[in-house]
Amino acid sequence: MASPPVLSRTLRYGGKADEARVSARAATLAAAVPLVFLHVNHQPSVSLPVGGTSVDVTLADLAILAVALTAVASGLRRGLRPTSVRYGRYRVLDVGCGVKPYLPFFEPFADAFVGVDVADNPHADVRGRVEDLPVEDGLFEIVLCNQVLEHCDDPTHAVRELRRVVAPGECVLASTHGVQVYHPAPEDLWRWTHAGRDRLFSQNGDWASLSVRPGSGTTACLGMLLAHYVDLVAQKARARVLGKPLVAALNLGARGLDRRVPSLRELIPGSLIATCHVVAEAPR
Numbered sequence: 656m657a658s659p660p661v662l663s664r665t666l667r668y669g670g671k672a673d674e675a676r677v678s679a680r681a682a683t684l685a686a687a688v689p690l691v692f693l694h695v696n697h698q699p700s701v702s703l704p705v706g707g708t709s710v711d712v713t714l715a716d717l718a719i720l721a722v723a724l725t726a727v728a729s730g731l732r733r734g735l736r737p738t739s740v741r742y743g744r745y746r747v748l749d750v751g752c753g754v755k756p757y758l759p760f761f762e763p764f765a766d767a768f769v770g771v772d773v774a775d776n777p778h779a780d781v782r783g784r785v786e787d788l789p790v791e792d793g794l795f796e797i798v799l800c801n802q803v804l805e806h807c808d809d810p811t812h813a814v815r816e817l818r819r820v821v822a823p824g825e826c827v828l829a830s831t832h833g834v835q836v837y838h839p840a841p842e843d844l845w846r847w848t849h850a851g852r853d854r855l856f857s858q859n860g861d862w863a864s865l866s867v868r869p870g871s872g873t874t875a876c877l878g879m880l881l882a883h884y885v886d887l888v889a890q891k892a893r894a895r896v897l898g899k900p901l902v903a904a905l906n907l908g909a910r911g912l913d914r915r916v917p918s919l920r921e922l923i924p925g926s927l928i929a930t931c932h933v934v935a936e937a938p939r
C-alpha cells in the first residue's frame with residue numbers, strides 16, 4: 656500500500672494533468688492514423704543503422720509505433736490508477752475497508768471507490784485512521800464506515816471526521832456492533848445501544864437528518880452468537896464442514912422468527928441488537 660497521500664480533488668479527477676494527457680493522446684492518434692494509410696512510396700523515410708547494416712523506417716512505421724505505445728501507456732495507466740477514477744457516478748469512501756466487501760454493491764454506480772485502512776491491507780488504496788482521515792473536506796458523496804468505530808481509539812473524533820469528508824447533502828452510512836464477540840482488529844474497545852449510537856452521531860456533527868435502525872432482531876442476535884460457538888466447536892473437532900448446516904439453520908431460523916414476531920425487531924427494553932445501521936445526511 657502506498658504511503659498516505661491526502662486525497663484531494665486534483666488527485667480524484669486527475670484534474671488538468673488528466674485533461675492534458677487525453678488531449679495529447681487524441682492529437683497523437685489524429686496525426687498518426689492518416690499516415691498509416693499513406694502509400695509507402697509517398698512517405699519520407701529515415702535510415703537507421705542497426706548492427707552492421709541499416710533499416711529504412713517510414714513515417715507510417717513511426718505512426719504505428721506511436722499508436723501502439725499510446726494504447727499500451729493508456730492501458731497501463733488505467734490498470735495502475737487508483738480504483739478512485741474507474742467508475743460511474745458516486746465517489747465512495749470506505750473507511751476501515753477490510754477486504755472491501757461492499758465494493759460489488761456500489762461498483763456499478765460509483766466513479767470512485769476508495770478504501771482506507773489503518774492496517775497494512777492490500778485491499779486498501781490509502782492508509783489512514785478514521786480519527787484522522789487523509790482526505791480533503793467534503794470529497795465523497797457516500798462515506799461508509801462499517802464495523803470500524805468499535806476498533807478506534809476515539810469514536811467521537813472519528814464521527815467528526817466522517818462528517819468532515821462527506822459532501823454537502825450527501826450521506827454517511829455507518830454500522831457498529833451492539834453485541835458481538837470480542838474481535839480485536841487491531842483493538843476491540845466499544846459497543847453501543849441504538850440510543851448510544853444516536854447520541855454519538857448527533858453530538859458530533861451537524862446532520863440534516865439522522866436515522867439509527869436495527870440491522871436485525873433479538874432472535875437473530877441470539878442465533879448469531881449460538882452459531883458462532885457451534886462453528887468454534889466444529890473447528891476444534893476438525894469438522895467445520897459438518898457444522899455449517901447447523902450454523903446456517905440457526906441463523907435462518909432466528910431471522911425467520913424475528914420476521915414473524917414484530918416485537919422481536921423493535922428497539923424496546925429487553926431487545927438485543929447485533930448491529931444498527933446509521934444513515935447520517937450532511938446539510939446542503
Ligand SMILES: C[S@@+](CC[C@H](N)C(=O)[O-])C[C@H]1O[C@@H](n2cnc3c(N)ncnc32)[C@H](O)[C@@H]1O
Pocket residue numbers: 750751752753754755756771772773774783784785786800801802803806807808840841842
Ligand atoms: C471488523 S473489520 C470491518 C471491515 C469492513 N468494514 C467490513 O465491514 O467488513 C474492521 C476494520 O477496521 C480497520 N480499523 C481498525 N481500527 C481502525 C482505525 N482507527 N481507523 C481505520 N480503520 C480501522 C481494521 O483494520 C479492519 O479492516
